[in-house]
Amino acid sequence: MSDTGLQSAWHAVIAADSLKDWPIGASVLDEPVAIARMNGGIAALRDVCAHMDAALSGGWIMRGAEGEELVCPNHRWRYNAGGRCTHIPELGDEQVIPDWTRVPAYATREHYGAVWVCLDADACAELPRLPALEDPRYERLTILTRAWKLPAQAVMDHFIAIAGSIIGPGALTRFASPLSAAWVTRDAQQAVLFTVTPLTGKASRSFWIAATQPENGAGADIEAVNEQTHDAFCRTVIA
Numbered sequence: 001m002s003d004t005g006l007q008s009a010w011h012a013v014i015a016a017d018s019l020k021d022w023p024i025g026a027s028v029l030d031e032p033v034a035i036a037r038m039n040g041g042i043a044a045l046r047d048v049c050a051h052m053d054a055a056l057s058g059g060w061i062m063r064g065a066e067g068e069e070l071v072c073p074n075h076r077w078r079y080n081a082g083g084r085c086t087h088i089p090e091l092g093d094e095q096v097i098p099d100w101t102r103v104p105a106y107a108t109r110e111h112y113g114a115v116w117v118c119l120d121a122d123a124c125a126e127l128p129r130l131p132a133l134e135d136p137r138y139e140r141l142t143i144l145t146r147a148w149k150l151p152a153q154a155v156m157d158h159f160i161a162i163a164g165s166i167i168g169p170g171a172l173t174r175f176a177s178p179l180s181a182a183w184v185t186r187d188a189q190q191a192v193l194f195t196v197t198p199l200t201g202k203a204s205r206s207f208w209i210a211a212t213q214p215e216n217g218a219g220a221d222i223e224a225v226n227e228q229t230h231d232a233f234c235r236t237v238i239a
Helices: 003-008 152-167 222-236
Strands: 011-015 024-028 031-038 041-046 060-064 067-071 085-087 105-111 114-118 144-148 170-174 180-185 190-198 204-212
Touching (some): 011 024, 011 031, 011 190, 031 060, 031 067, 031 114, 041 114, 152 180, 152 222
Antiparallel strands (some): 031 041, 170 180
């Protein structure tokens, strides 16, 4: 997939349950991204203040005139979920804020327990969907992540090559993005959605989201078995 295609693809950045009441910094395609819960949703802004390049993810959320806003930790500039600067303390009551203070905002979704970001908000592709992760007969497990000193495509190619021997005989599902794939075992007891986010050209982070039918699956401690399977996969990758 071209760089343009990756800009319009959805990339998992963090587990949703790790995003609390403060922003978190992430990276997608060499782009620093600040993720924050704001006004009942999730916002993703370029993690660089327009003033003096401070990391917005080092700031905090506060209630402002337009609802919840992200505050830069450096000089307390404030941004709404769309990236527009809403308040500059140095201006006092004369809040005539120039356009150059805006920072880029990216499309976000909370999907299968992860926060996903699309850098090209005007041309986002479809999110990967796996029926097992939406089927009430399955129990979705904790998302497992791993950082790699490898290009994202190399990690994905290895998953495709080895999924059957690690998870069990089954079938592969491909999605619009070559950086997402799923494996469902032949007996439909277990399904894994595997997606890899390119952090840079040479580093990536993978997300392993598994679902198992508890009555037919791995026994009492399904989560432990899933972790063992993930660990077994990770040990086969040569970084």
